[in-house]
Amino acid sequence: MAEIEHHLTEPLLAAYAAGNLPQAYELVVAAHVSLCVECRARLGAHENAGGAVLETLPGAALSAGLRDRVMAALDAPPPAAAAVPRRSGIFPAPVMAALKGQPPRWKTLGGGVRQQILQADAEGSARLLYIPPGVAVPDHGHGGLELTLVLQGAFSDKTGGFGTGDVEIAGPELEHQPVADIGPPCICLAATDAPLRFHALIPRLLQPFFRI
């Protein structure tokens, strides 16, 4: 994997360490941390600072299983090369857990774009996206924070380029239309809030885009 250039922010790492993130975001953070030595170290600092608080937060019960598995992995002796990702194929361990160890069951969205929803609740949703090279991902109207982790290939939007392992953090002010780079299909893990807005756009509002 090329060197990761786009990392998690301190507030995201702190919220993750405290167990305060919605599950969809938590999955993206866990997946990036499992791939990224730098963020793993930064998370460790938050864990040390906030470990006592973690025990008392009600939010920690939301997905303690996932976090426990990640923490267990982080506590394990580091491999000989610290940069060796813990993953199965292109999917980091937290994604494999969300897939229950099975290959993705892609659902076609049109234009060659496919998705599999991994997790959805009132706070947000997480999905895998498969974007053929050169194809644009429609702006799906996230109302708040969107986290996108590249698992294979790369994409670009007006903020820059994102390669494998990079995470894009987009707020509602960003009207972006990522385009998959030429090369292998771009496979991303994306988490958004406002899932109803996303669903309302499919298929009606996506249709003009997919005629391209």
Ligand SMILES: [Zn+2]
């Ligand atoms: Zn990182």
